[in-house]
Amino acid sequence: MESLTALRERRGFECRLAPDRALRTIDDAEGFLHDRGLLTRTTDCALPSLYEACHEDPYQPGSPGFGTWPATKWPWFGELAGRGYLATGVHRGKNLYANFCFNCHGKLGLGNGETGKDGKALPGKPLNKADFKYVTLKDDPAKLKQTEDYIRLRVTRGKANVPPQFSMPAWGQSDGGPFNPEQVSQLISFIMHGTDDDWADILTIRSHLEGADTTPDPGPPPAPLSGADVAQQYCTTCHSFDPNKPSTVPSAPNLGRYGIEGPLNDQLKALKASGDPDWLFKWVSNAPKIKPGIIMPVWINTEPGGQLDEASIRLVVQYLQGLGK
Ligand code: HEC
Ligand code: HEC
Numbered sequence: 001m002e003s004l005t006a007l008r009e010r011r012g013f014e015c016r017l018a019p020d021r022a023l024r025t026i027d028d029a030e031g032f033l034h035d036r037g038l039l040t041r042t043t044d045c046a047l048p049s050l051y052e053a054c055h056e057d058p059y060q061p062g063s064p065g066f067g068t069w070p071a072t073k074w075p076w077f078g079e080l081a082g083r084g085y086l087a088t089g090v091h092r093g094k095n096l097y098a099n100f101c102f103n104c105h106g107k108l109g110l111g112n113g114e115t116g117k118d119g120k121a122l123p124g125k126p127l128n129k130a131d132f133k134y135v136t137l138k139d140d141p142a143k144l145k146q147t148e149d150y151i152r153l154r155v156t157r158g159k160a161n162v163p164p165q166f167s168m169p170a171w172g173q174s175d176g177g178p179f180n181p182e183q184v185s186q187l188i189s190f191i192m193h194g195t196d197d198d199w200a201d202i203l204t205i206r207s208h209l210e211g212a213d214t215t216p217d218p219g220p221p222p223a224p225l226s227g228a229d230v231a232q233q234y235c236t237t238c239h240s241f242d243p244n245k246p247s248t249v250p251s252a253p254n255l256g257r258y259g260i261e262g263p264l265n266d267q268l269k270a271l272k273a274s275g276d277p278d279w280l281f282k283w284v285s286n287a288p289k290i291k292p293g294i295i296m297p298v299w300i301n302t303e304p305g306g307q308l309d310e311a312s313i314r315l316v317v318q319y320l321q322g323l324g325k
Contacts, residue, residue: 163223
Protein backbone atom coordinates (compact mmCIF):
# COMPACT_ATOMS: atom_id res chain seq x y z
CA MET A 1 0.00 0.00 0.00
CA GLU A 2 1.15 3.53 -0.77
CA SER A 3 1.88 5.74 2.21
CA LEU A 4 -0.01 9.02 2.63
CA THR A 5 3.15 10.96 1.84
CA ALA A 6 3.66 8.96 -1.33
CA LEU A 7 0.01 9.59 -2.33
CA ARG A 8 0.44 13.29 -1.70
CA GLU A 9 3.59 13.35 -3.76
CA ARG A 10 1.86 11.55 -6.58
CA ARG A 11 -1.10 13.95 -6.49
CA GLY A 12 1.35 16.88 -6.48
CA PHE A 13 3.05 15.48 -9.57
CA GLU A 14 -0.08 14.45 -11.43
CA CYS A 15 -1.98 17.62 -10.63
CA ARG A 16 1.10 19.67 -11.54
CA LEU A 17 1.27 21.39 -8.18
CA ALA A 18 5.04 21.98 -8.49
CA PRO A 19 6.07 25.13 -10.38
CA ASP A 20 8.46 23.22 -12.65
CA ARG A 21 5.41 21.29 -13.91
CA ALA A 22 3.58 24.51 -14.90
CA LEU A 23 1.45 24.36 -18.03
CA ARG A 24 3.12 26.44 -20.75
CA THR A 25 0.78 26.32 -23.71
CA ILE A 26 -2.87 25.65 -24.32
CA ASP A 27 -1.83 22.34 -25.90
CA ASP A 28 -0.05 21.47 -22.65
CA ALA A 29 -3.31 22.23 -20.89
CA GLU A 30 -5.23 20.08 -23.33
CA GLY A 31 -2.84 17.21 -22.69
CA PHE A 32 -3.21 17.69 -18.95
CA LEU A 33 -6.97 17.63 -19.23
CA HIS A 34 -6.88 14.60 -21.48
CA ASP A 35 -4.61 12.90 -18.98
CA ARG A 36 -6.69 13.73 -15.90
CA GLY A 37 -10.09 13.30 -17.53
CA LEU A 38 -11.67 16.09 -15.53
CA LEU A 39 -10.60 19.56 -14.55
CA THR A 40 -12.01 22.23 -12.34
CA ARG A 41 -11.23 25.85 -12.99
CA THR A 42 -9.90 26.71 -9.54
CA THR A 43 -8.80 24.60 -6.60
CA ASP A 44 -11.72 22.44 -5.49
CA CYS A 45 -11.36 19.35 -3.29
CA ALA A 46 -9.07 16.74 -4.77
CA LEU A 47 -9.88 17.43 -8.42
CA PRO A 48 -7.02 18.65 -10.58
CA SER A 49 -7.35 22.37 -11.13
CA LEU A 50 -6.43 24.04 -14.39
CA TYR A 51 -5.60 27.37 -12.83
CA GLU A 52 -3.49 25.86 -10.08
CA ALA A 53 -1.46 23.99 -12.67
CA CYS A 54 -0.75 27.21 -14.62
CA HIS A 55 1.56 28.57 -11.89
CA GLU A 56 1.05 32.10 -13.03
CA ASP A 57 0.72 35.35 -11.09
CA PRO A 58 -2.89 36.32 -10.35
CA TYR A 59 -4.89 38.56 -12.68
CA GLN A 60 -5.30 41.16 -9.93
CA PRO A 61 -3.11 40.37 -6.92
CA GLY A 62 -4.79 40.90 -3.58
CA SER A 63 -8.37 40.86 -4.82
CA PRO A 64 -10.67 37.88 -4.44
CA GLY A 65 -12.63 36.05 -7.13
CA PHE A 66 -11.45 36.44 -10.71
CA GLY A 67 -8.57 38.53 -9.37
CA THR A 68 -7.01 35.19 -8.33
CA TRP A 69 -7.25 33.74 -11.85
CA PRO A 70 -3.95 33.43 -13.74
CA ALA A 71 -3.06 36.74 -15.39
CA THR A 72 -2.81 35.68 -19.03
CA LYS A 73 -3.90 32.06 -19.11
CA TRP A 74 -7.40 32.47 -17.66
CA PRO A 75 -9.16 32.16 -21.06
CA TRP A 76 -7.77 28.65 -21.43
CA PHE A 77 -10.64 27.19 -19.47
CA GLY A 78 -13.13 28.50 -22.01
CA GLU A 79 -10.92 27.57 -24.96
CA LEU A 80 -10.69 24.01 -23.71
CA ALA A 81 -14.45 24.03 -23.36
CA GLY A 82 -14.51 25.06 -27.02
CA ARG A 83 -12.34 22.04 -27.85
CA GLY A 84 -15.03 19.83 -26.41
CA TYR A 85 -13.59 19.09 -22.99
CA LEU A 86 -16.50 20.50 -21.08
CA ALA A 87 -18.71 18.14 -23.05
CA THR A 88 -19.01 15.70 -20.14
CA GLY A 89 -20.05 18.47 -17.77
CA VAL A 90 -22.56 19.90 -20.24
CA HIS A 91 -23.89 16.44 -20.98
CA ARG A 92 -24.41 15.58 -17.31
CA GLY A 93 -25.90 19.02 -16.64
CA LYS A 94 -28.33 18.51 -19.50
CA ASN A 95 -29.56 15.28 -17.95
CA LEU A 96 -29.97 16.90 -14.55
CA TYR A 97 -31.88 19.75 -16.19
CA ALA A 98 -34.23 17.41 -18.05
CA ASN A 99 -35.00 15.61 -14.79
CA PHE A 100 -35.16 18.41 -12.25
CA CYS A 101 -35.56 21.82 -13.92
CA PHE A 102 -37.73 21.12 -16.98
CA ASN A 103 -41.11 21.60 -15.28
CA CYS A 104 -40.43 25.18 -14.17
CA HIS A 105 -37.82 26.38 -16.71
CA GLY A 106 -39.20 24.65 -19.78
CA LYS A 107 -38.25 22.76 -22.92
CA LEU A 108 -36.03 25.54 -24.21
CA GLY A 109 -34.96 27.05 -20.91
CA LEU A 110 -37.02 30.18 -21.52
CA GLY A 111 -38.82 29.92 -18.16
CA ASN A 112 -41.75 32.35 -17.99
CA GLY A 113 -41.33 32.86 -21.74
CA GLU A 114 -42.82 29.38 -22.24
CA THR A 115 -46.17 27.96 -21.22
CA GLY A 116 -46.88 24.76 -19.32
CA LYS A 117 -49.59 22.13 -19.37
CA ASP A 118 -52.27 24.51 -18.12
CA GLY A 119 -51.39 27.10 -20.77
CA LYS A 120 -50.01 29.52 -18.16
CA ALA A 121 -46.51 31.00 -18.17
CA LEU A 122 -44.02 28.76 -16.37
CA PRO A 123 -42.82 29.99 -12.95
CA GLY A 124 -39.05 29.84 -13.63
CA LYS A 125 -36.95 32.63 -15.08
CA PRO A 126 -35.17 32.30 -18.46
CA LEU A 127 -31.86 30.40 -18.21
CA ASN A 128 -31.13 29.99 -21.92
CA LYS A 129 -30.25 33.62 -22.57
CA ALA A 130 -27.27 35.60 -23.87
CA ASP A 131 -26.55 37.22 -20.48
CA PHE A 132 -25.72 33.80 -19.01
CA LYS A 133 -23.60 32.48 -21.87
CA TYR A 134 -19.85 32.04 -21.90
CA VAL A 135 -19.65 33.23 -25.52
CA THR A 136 -21.19 36.58 -24.57
CA LEU A 137 -19.01 37.01 -21.47
CA LYS A 138 -15.68 35.58 -22.54
CA ASP A 139 -13.91 38.90 -23.04
CA ASP A 140 -14.85 40.23 -19.62
CA PRO A 141 -13.41 38.02 -16.84
CA ALA A 142 -15.04 40.04 -14.05
CA LYS A 143 -18.51 39.71 -15.55
CA LEU A 144 -17.93 36.05 -16.41
CA LYS A 145 -16.98 35.26 -12.83
CA GLN A 146 -19.83 37.35 -11.44
CA THR A 147 -22.36 35.56 -13.65
CA GLU A 148 -21.01 32.12 -12.79
CA ASP A 149 -21.12 32.97 -9.07
CA TYR A 150 -24.66 34.31 -9.37
CA ILE A 151 -25.94 31.17 -11.09
CA ARG A 152 -24.13 28.98 -8.56
CA LEU A 153 -25.67 30.92 -5.68
CA ARG A 154 -29.20 30.70 -7.09
CA VAL A 155 -28.97 27.01 -7.91
CA THR A 156 -27.37 26.14 -4.56
CA ARG A 157 -29.56 28.28 -2.31
CA GLY A 158 -32.75 28.78 -4.35
CA LYS A 159 -34.96 31.77 -3.70
CA ALA A 160 -38.05 31.79 -1.52
CA ASN A 161 -41.11 33.68 -2.68
CA VAL A 162 -44.37 34.32 -0.86
CA PRO A 163 -47.02 31.75 -1.87
CA PRO A 164 -49.00 31.51 -4.13
CA GLN A 165 -45.89 32.54 -6.07
CA PHE A 166 -43.57 29.64 -6.81
CA SER A 167 -40.18 29.53 -5.12
CA MET A 168 -36.92 28.44 -6.69
CA PRO A 169 -35.96 25.36 -4.64
CA ALA A 170 -32.50 25.09 -3.05
CA TRP A 171 -30.55 22.35 -4.87
CA GLY A 172 -27.18 22.41 -3.10
CA GLN A 173 -26.45 19.82 -0.41
CA SER A 174 -25.15 22.68 1.73
CA ASP A 175 -28.72 24.03 1.72
CA GLY A 176 -30.59 20.78 2.21
CA GLY A 177 -30.90 20.02 -1.52
CA PRO A 178 -29.91 16.86 -3.42
CA PHE A 179 -26.85 17.98 -5.44
CA ASN A 180 -23.17 18.00 -4.56
CA PRO A 181 -20.97 20.89 -5.78
CA GLU A 182 -19.86 18.92 -8.84
CA GLN A 183 -23.46 18.38 -9.95
CA VAL A 184 -24.17 22.07 -9.43
CA SER A 185 -21.11 22.80 -11.62
CA GLN A 186 -22.48 20.47 -14.29
CA LEU A 187 -25.75 22.41 -14.33
CA ILE A 188 -23.77 25.65 -14.61
CA SER A 189 -21.71 24.17 -17.48
CA PHE A 190 -24.93 23.38 -19.30
CA ILE A 191 -26.45 26.83 -18.68
CA MET A 192 -23.27 28.73 -19.65
CA HIS A 193 -21.81 26.50 -22.38
CA GLY A 194 -24.88 24.65 -23.73
CA THR A 195 -25.56 25.26 -27.44
CA ASP A 196 -28.92 25.39 -29.23
CA ASP A 197 -28.39 21.73 -30.08
CA ASP A 198 -27.89 20.92 -26.40
CA TRP A 199 -31.15 22.70 -25.54
CA ALA A 200 -32.92 20.85 -28.33
CA ASP A 201 -31.78 17.59 -26.68
CA ILE A 202 -33.83 18.31 -23.56
CA LEU A 203 -37.06 17.22 -25.17
CA THR A 204 -35.39 14.10 -26.55
CA ILE A 205 -34.11 13.20 -23.08
CA ARG A 206 -37.57 13.81 -21.60
CA SER A 207 -39.22 11.58 -24.16
CA HIS A 208 -36.87 8.77 -23.15
CA LEU A 209 -37.43 9.19 -19.42
CA GLU A 210 -39.83 6.61 -18.15
CA GLY A 211 -43.17 8.06 -17.12
CA ALA A 212 -42.03 11.63 -17.77
CA ASP A 213 -44.23 14.20 -19.46
CA THR A 214 -42.91 16.12 -22.46
CA THR A 215 -44.96 19.20 -21.62
CA PRO A 216 -43.67 21.14 -18.61
CA ASP A 217 -46.01 20.90 -15.64
CA PRO A 218 -44.99 22.80 -12.52
CA GLY A 219 -48.13 21.58 -10.72
CA PRO A 220 -50.45 23.76 -8.68
CA PRO A 221 -48.92 26.88 -7.12
CA PRO A 222 -48.23 26.64 -3.38
CA ALA A 223 -51.29 27.40 -1.26
CA PRO A 224 -51.58 31.06 -0.30
CA LEU A 225 -50.71 31.95 3.28
CA SER A 226 -53.40 33.04 5.72
CA GLY A 227 -53.03 36.32 7.60
CA ALA A 228 -52.03 34.35 10.71
CA ASP A 229 -49.35 32.46 8.69
CA VAL A 230 -47.90 35.74 7.39
CA ALA A 231 -47.78 37.13 10.94
CA GLN A 232 -46.10 33.97 12.27
CA GLN A 233 -43.54 33.80 9.48
CA TYR A 234 -42.63 37.44 9.10
CA CYS A 235 -43.54 39.37 12.23
CA THR A 236 -42.74 37.17 15.26
CA THR A 237 -39.01 37.98 15.09
CA CYS A 238 -40.12 41.17 16.88
CA HIS A 239 -43.82 41.01 17.86
CA SER A 240 -45.83 38.67 20.04
CA PHE A 241 -49.40 37.88 18.93
CA ASP A 242 -50.21 36.19 22.23
CA PRO A 243 -51.54 38.71 24.80
CA ASN A 244 -49.88 36.67 27.57
CA LYS A 245 -46.39 36.52 26.09
CA PRO A 246 -44.05 39.49 25.78
CA SER A 247 -42.66 40.45 22.36
CA THR A 248 -39.16 39.22 21.45
CA VAL A 249 -38.08 42.81 20.83
CA PRO A 250 -39.19 44.99 23.76
CA SER A 251 -39.78 48.12 21.62
CA ALA A 252 -42.16 46.16 19.34
CA PRO A 253 -45.65 46.17 20.91
CA ASN A 254 -47.54 42.97 21.74
CA LEU A 255 -50.18 42.85 19.00
CA GLY A 256 -52.38 40.16 20.63
CA ARG A 257 -55.26 42.63 21.20
CA TYR A 258 -54.51 45.04 18.35
CA GLY A 259 -58.06 44.80 16.93
CA ILE A 260 -59.43 46.60 20.00
CA GLU A 261 -56.34 48.50 21.19
CA GLY A 262 -54.83 49.79 17.91
CA PRO A 263 -53.64 52.18 16.70
CA LEU A 264 -51.03 52.80 19.36
CA ASN A 265 -48.54 55.47 18.29
CA ASP A 266 -49.35 59.12 17.63
CA GLN A 267 -48.45 59.07 13.95
CA LEU A 268 -50.82 56.21 13.23
CA LYS A 269 -53.60 57.64 15.44
CA ALA A 270 -53.33 60.86 13.43
CA LEU A 271 -53.42 58.98 10.11
CA LYS A 272 -56.54 57.07 11.18
CA ALA A 273 -58.18 60.27 12.49
CA SER A 274 -57.60 61.89 9.10
CA GLY A 275 -60.16 59.39 7.78
CA ASP A 276 -57.72 57.33 5.72
CA PRO A 277 -59.29 53.82 5.53
CA ASP A 278 -55.95 52.31 4.53
CA TRP A 279 -54.06 53.50 7.63
CA LEU A 280 -53.07 50.01 8.79
CA PHE A 281 -52.28 48.75 5.28
CA LYS A 282 -49.98 51.75 4.82
CA TRP A 283 -48.30 51.08 8.16
CA VAL A 284 -47.55 47.41 7.53
CA SER A 285 -46.46 48.18 3.95
CA ASN A 286 -44.01 50.90 4.81
CA ALA A 287 -43.88 51.84 8.50
CA PRO A 288 -40.59 53.82 8.25
CA LYS A 289 -42.33 56.19 5.81
CA ILE A 290 -44.92 57.03 8.50
CA LYS A 291 -42.49 57.04 11.41
CA PRO A 292 -38.93 57.56 10.10
CA GLY A 293 -36.09 55.82 11.92
CA ILE A 294 -38.01 52.87 13.39
CA ILE A 295 -36.64 49.33 13.13
CA MET A 296 -39.83 47.84 11.70
CA PRO A 297 -38.88 46.97 8.10
CA VAL A 298 -40.57 47.94 4.84
CA TRP A 299 -42.69 44.93 3.77
CA ILE A 300 -44.32 45.89 0.47
CA ASN A 301 -42.47 44.39 -2.49
CA THR A 302 -42.92 47.50 -4.63
CA GLU A 303 -40.22 49.08 -2.40
CA PRO A 304 -36.59 47.90 -2.33
CA GLY A 305 -36.13 44.97 0.07
CA GLY A 306 -39.88 44.46 0.58
CA GLN A 307 -40.78 40.77 0.79
CA LEU A 308 -44.58 40.72 0.81
CA ASP A 309 -47.05 41.38 -1.98
CA GLU A 310 -50.13 43.52 -1.54
CA ALA A 311 -52.46 40.52 -1.14
CA SER A 312 -50.40 39.08 1.75
CA ILE A 313 -50.31 42.45 3.50
CA ARG A 314 -54.09 42.84 3.15
CA LEU A 315 -54.47 39.40 4.77
CA VAL A 316 -52.26 40.24 7.73
CA VAL A 317 -54.10 43.58 8.16
CA GLN A 318 -57.42 41.73 8.32
CA TYR A 319 -55.89 39.35 10.86
CA LEU A 320 -54.61 42.24 13.02
CA GLN A 321 -58.01 43.93 12.96
CA GLY A 322 -59.64 40.79 14.34
CA LEU A 323 -57.19 40.28 17.23
CA GLY A 324 -58.76 40.59 20.69
CA LYS A 325 -62.33 40.84 19.34
C1 HEC B 1 -40.67 24.58 -8.72
C2 HEC B 1 -40.18 25.33 -9.83
C3 HEC B 1 -38.70 25.40 -10.10
C4 HEC B 1 -37.82 24.36 -10.33
C5 HEC B 1 -38.14 22.87 -10.32
C6 HEC B 1 -36.56 24.96 -10.65
N1 HEC B 1 -36.65 26.31 -10.60
FE1 HEC B 1 -35.15 27.64 -10.99
N2 HEC B 1 -36.41 29.18 -10.55
C7 HEC B 1 -37.74 29.05 -10.21
C8 HEC B 1 -38.30 30.37 -9.94
C9 HEC B 1 -39.71 30.67 -9.50
C10 HEC B 1 -37.24 31.29 -10.14
C11 HEC B 1 -37.30 32.80 -9.98
C12 HEC B 1 -36.96 33.14 -8.54
C13 HEC B 1 -37.06 34.63 -8.30
O1 HEC B 1 -36.10 35.34 -8.66
O2 HEC B 1 -38.09 35.07 -7.77
C14 HEC B 1 -36.08 30.50 -10.53
C15 HEC B 1 -34.83 31.06 -10.79
C16 HEC B 1 -33.71 30.34 -11.18
C17 HEC B 1 -32.42 30.91 -11.48
C18 HEC B 1 -32.06 32.39 -11.38
C19 HEC B 1 -32.39 33.06 -12.69
C20 HEC B 1 -32.29 34.57 -12.64
O3 HEC B 1 -32.25 35.19 -13.71
O4 HEC B 1 -32.29 35.14 -11.54
C21 HEC B 1 -31.59 29.89 -11.85
C22 HEC B 1 -30.14 30.00 -12.27
C23 HEC B 1 -32.38 28.68 -11.78
N3 HEC B 1 -33.65 28.98 -11.36
C24 HEC B 1 -31.90 27.42 -12.09
C25 HEC B 1 -32.61 26.24 -11.89
C26 HEC B 1 -32.05 24.92 -12.08
C27 HEC B 1 -30.65 24.64 -12.59
C28 HEC B 1 -33.03 24.04 -11.75
C29 HEC B 1 -32.97 22.53 -11.74
C30 HEC B 1 -31.93 21.93 -10.94
C31 HEC B 1 -34.20 24.80 -11.36
N4 HEC B 1 -33.92 26.13 -11.46
C32 HEC B 1 -35.41 24.23 -10.97
C33 HEC B 1 -38.46 27.89 -10.12
C34 HEC B 1 -37.94 26.62 -10.27
C1 HEC C 1 -37.55 44.15 13.23
C2 HEC C 1 -38.66 44.21 14.15
C3 HEC C 1 -40.08 44.27 13.60
C4 HEC C 1 -40.66 43.41 12.71
C5 HEC C 1 -40.04 42.18 12.03
C6 HEC C 1 -42.04 43.85 12.58
N1 HEC C 1 -42.25 44.94 13.35
FE1 HEC C 1 -44.03 45.86 13.64
N2 HEC C 1 -43.17 47.16 14.93
C7 HEC C 1 -41.85 47.14 15.30
C8 HEC C 1 -41.61 48.23 16.24
C9 HEC C 1 -40.28 48.55 16.90
C10 HEC C 1 -42.83 48.90 16.41
C11 HEC C 1 -43.10 50.11 17.25
C12 HEC C 1 -43.05 51.30 16.31
C13 HEC C 1 -43.18 52.63 17.03
O1 HEC C 1 -42.16 53.11 17.50
O2 HEC C 1 -44.29 53.13 17.08
C14 HEC C 1 -43.78 48.18 15.58
C15 HEC C 1 -45.14 48.51 15.52
C16 HEC C 1 -46.07 47.76 14.83
C17 HEC C 1 -47.50 47.98 14.92
C18 HEC C 1 -48.19 48.98 15.80
C19 HEC C 1 -48.41 50.28 15.12
C20 HEC C 1 -49.17 51.22 16.03
O3 HEC C 1 -48.49 51.99 16.72
O4 HEC C 1 -50.38 51.10 16.06
C21 HEC C 1 -48.09 47.08 14.08
C22 HEC C 1 -49.57 46.92 13.81
C23 HEC C 1 -47.06 46.29 13.49
N3 HEC C 1 -45.84 46.72 13.99
C24 HEC C 1 -47.26 45.28 12.61
C25 HEC C 1 -46.24 44.46 12.12
C26 HEC C 1 -46.48 43.37 11.19
C27 HEC C 1 -47.84 42.98 10.62
C28 HEC C 1 -45.28 42.80 10.95
C29 HEC C 1 -44.95 41.63 10.02
C30 HEC C 1 -45.45 41.73 8.65
C31 HEC C 1 -44.29 43.52 11.73
N4 HEC C 1 -44.92 44.52 12.41
C32 HEC C 1 -42.96 43.20 11.77
C33 HEC C 1 -40.89 46.25 14.89
C34 HEC C 1 -41.09 45.22 13.99
